Amino acid sequence: MDTHLAVRARGVTKSFGDVVALDGIDLDVAxxxxxxxxxxxxxxxxxxxxxxxxxxxxDSGTLEILGSPLGRGLxxxxxxxxxxxxxxxxxxxxxxxxxxxxxxxxxxxxxxxxxxxxxxxxxxxxxxxxxxxxxxxxxxxxxxxxxxxxxxxxxxxxxxxxxxxxxxxxxxxxxxxxxxxxxxxxxxxxxxxxxxxxxxxxxxxxxxxxxxxFSGPVSKLAAEDRALDYRLRTPDPQAARRIASGTAGIRVVDETGGAARTDSEVLVVRALVAALDELVAALVRAGVAVRELAPVVSPLEAAFLALTEQQEATR
Missing domain, CATH: 3.40.50.300 (P-loop containing nucleotide triphosphate hydrolases)
Incomplete structure (x- = not known):
């Protein structure tokens, strides 16, 4: 076993009657x-x-914890x-x-x-x-x-x-x-x-x-390859909307759960990270203040929803 791993699981399965709880999972915990x-x-x-x-x-597979394989006893x-x-x-x-x-x-x-x-x-x-x-x-x-x-x-x-x-x-x-x-x-x-x-x-x-x-660093789920909705708070939402609409890869959206409609300073945009960087740079050049820029749904939650829904769809 890798001495830097506290847990190493390979092909672990576990069923309870007809219910398959774990279906050949691999897991490494450093x-x-x-x-x-x-x-x-x-x-x-x-x-x-x-x-x-x-x-x-x-039921099957190998499981090693802190350098030792687990036996068959509880x-x-x-x-x-x-x-x-x-x-x-x-x-x-x-x-x-x-x-x-x-x-x-x-x-x-x-x-x-x-x-x-x-x-x-x-x-x-x-x-x-x-x-x-x-x-x-x-x-x-x-x-x-x-x-x-x-x-x-x-x-x-x-x-x-x-x-x-x-x-x-x-x-x-x-x-x-x-x-x-x-x-x-x-x-x-x-x-x-x-x-x-x-x-x-x-x-x-x-x-x-x-x-x-999925298994790996959280940073790999940070929306580098998928568009997310971001909440942009600015004292000049009209100018921000105009600039966002003219920035490649940016889409102004209204599906915000009501946030944009109840807060006049909030604009919601959908973008990849690279396009978002371009938008911020354009806002700064235009002298539009940015008071907040945050994902409406966190990158981890967005990835979780996408991956689990995809898995459910393939069952």
Whole structure:
């Protein structure tokens, strides 16, 4: 196995009765990277995470984690932490007691003296002695992350870690994951939040109907070869419209979900990145101020929709 890979899967399949959850997928996850696992409901994301956590066994194919091939038994591989379908917690216990129980179950592999450290790391020190039954969904997600951190994982697997997080909680979790990756930990996270994935992930794998339809750097999905709708905010939308209409490769569009009709400063244009660069240059030359230029739908979300819809159409 490549020593720089935390996960190497080749031709992995998994079925549940007549339902094919994973259909011969390949997956590489590099150490020190945050890798996003994306797909519509039923695409196979949770099944893939379950295999990596040792909660299920593949029907066929090869799967190597942290340099070692997975056996046929159900067991969490050493150096792997995380959760699927939400963290398993004891609602009648406090946050600190939950983590102490995890440390006791993990034995030597856990930071038995680090309960307070991981509570601080995920921002739950102030509620350490509160019972988990009163926690919000976001607080439970952060406590689940703290439990995973107790094992000092080299591969961290998280299923929808941003569920229920308020902006402060999301910032806290993003900071933790970024620091872990900087320290060489491989992080795999499944999420429907495209903004989270674009903010965090260096690589992404898109699944549809149990198959990989894309896997690689997020930058390769950045709309270099497909036109996207961009929201252009300017104090002179009439001049901007005139310039956009005269720029090759730019089309002014009205399918904006109402944004252009309710905001007199907003113009929506459809363009490739190269044409967009030309438009900005032309606006600057004409002295038209640009207050905002952003995709209406993120490049990752646009690619996700295009790739998954194409896969569905070929079934």
């Amino acid at each position: 150490q020190g990277r945050i890798h996003g696992l994306v797909g519509p409901n039923g695409a196979g994301k949770t099944t893939a995470l379950g295999l990596l956590l040792g909660l299920a066994v593949a 067991a969490a591989p050493g150096g792997v932490g995380g959760f699927v379908d939400g963290p398993g917690l004891y609602p009648s216990l406090t946050a600190r007691q939950n983590l102490a129980a995890v440390a006791a179950l993990r034995g030597r592999g856990a930071r038995t003296g680090g309960v307070d450290d991981v509570l601080a790391e995920v921002g739950l020190t102030d509620v350490a002695d509160d019972r988990v039954r009163g926690f919000s969904l976001g607080m439970r997600q952060r406590l689940g992350l703290a439990a995973a951190l107790l094992t000092e994982p080299r591969l961290l697997l998280l299923d929808e870690p941003s569920n229920g997080l308020d902006p402060a909680g999301k910032k806290h979790v993003h900071g933790v994951l970024t620091r872990l990756a900087a320290d060489g930990v491989a992080v795999v996270l499944s999420s429907h939040r495209m903004d989270d994935l674009e903010a965090l992930c260096s690589d992404v794998t898109i699944l549809a109907t149990g198959r990989v339809v």
